[in-house]
Amino acid sequence: MTENKLRESMRVKTEHLFEGNEEWSQRKLEKFREQGYASMPVVRIYDDDTGKRLDDWNDMRIDLIQKWKGVAENG
Numbered sequence: 645m646t647e648n649k650l651r652e653s654m655r656v657k658t659e660h661l662f663e664g665n666e667e668w669s670q671r672k673l674e675k676f677r678e679q680g681y682a683s684m685p686v687v688r689i690y691d692d693d694t695g696k697r698l699d700d701w702n703d704m705r706i707d708l709i710q711k712w713k714g715v716a717e718n719g
Contacts, residue, residue, distance in 0.1 A: 649709045654716040
């Protein structure tokens with residue numbers, strides 16, 4: 645649901661865990677846990693021009709989805 649909501653107003657790149665490379669998925673999951681994420685999805689918002697990370701969160705966060713949809717739509 646998070647991906648679909650964000651996709652309504654911005655370009656979204658997804659990396660799905662456990663759809664192919666099990667070893668890569670386990671390493672990615674461990675990395676997320678080390679970074680303090682407790683649930684999925686993990687969302688990271690980047691500036692297209694600079695590549696700088698602007699925001700990140702995990703889980704379904706309607707408030708943040710709406711915030712970033714507004715930013716994307718009002719450019």
